[in-house]
Amino acid sequence: MVTTVTFVSTNAGKYREVRELLRPFGLRVRWKRRTLPEPQTAKIEEVVRSKLNAVRDVTGWVLVEDSGLFIPSLNGFPGVYSAHILDIWGFGPLFELLKRRPRAASFRAVAGLRRGRRIWLFPGEVRGTIAPRAAGKNGFGYDPIFIPEGGTRTFAQIPAAEKNERSHRSQALRAAGQLLASLDARDRRRRSRRTKARA
Numbered sequence: 001m002v003t004t005v006t007f008v009s010t011n012a013g014k015y016r017e018v019r020e021l022l023r024p025f026g027l028r029v030r031w032k033r034r035t036l037p038e039p040q041t042a043k044i045e046e047v048v049r050s051k052l053n054a055v056r057d058v059t060g061w062v063l064v065e066d067s068g069l070f071i072p073s074l075n076g077f078p079g080v081y082s083a084h085i086l087d088i089w090g091f092g093p094l095f096e097l098l099k100r101r102p103r104a105a106s107f108r109a110v111a112g113l114r115r116g117r118r119i120w121l122f123p124g125e126v127r128g129t130i131a132p133r134a135a136g137k138n139g140f141g142y143d144p145i146f147i148p149e150g151g152t153r154t155f156a157q158i159p160a161a162e163k164n165e166r167s168h169r170s171q172a173l174r175a176a177g178q179l180l181a182s183l184d185a186r187d188r189r190r191r192s193r194r195t196k197a198r199a
Helices: 012-026 044-054 082-089 091-095 160-167 166-197
Strands: 004-009 028-033 061-070 104-115 117-131 146-148
Touching: 004 012, 004 104, 012 028, 012 160, 044 061, 044 104, 044 117, 061 082, 061 091, 061 166, 082 091, 104 166, 117 166, 160 166
Parallel strands: 004 028, 004 061
Antiparallel strands: 061 104, 104 117, 117 146
């Protein structure tokens, strides 16, 4: 039986990435579109825990993910408020703030799984720089202005498959996928032993 994971988010772009990243692990991803509360905190892990605890009506495996763009020269801003700031500002004011500041940045993500009362958290991070201007049509969010370390193109300029090989979200979700696959394999072995014992 294929393990089904319910991904809870309002972001269709994230859902597509999650589905593709978990496919190699033999997992089926179901999307539940829902706005979840986000606590006022500087830590992504706390945001993810809060989101998982807010989804109590979904049985089985529940998956949420939160990510942010962290810019050291702006004291980590926009950080956990990245999505909110992007909705309000767009990219323009961020470029203004960085005119005379270093443009180093990192994308951080945390994927969270819950089943029953148990919670697992999986971090991911990729470092890079903020581009001088937005470029590219792929991806979503801050992808058009983030150039990963060692690259010359933004996440929005590279194919989705290439982004999924190196992104912060892919690191976090692959770790989650590995856990789910290992637990699924363990459960299969247990069922097989029980079946043989009854034979």
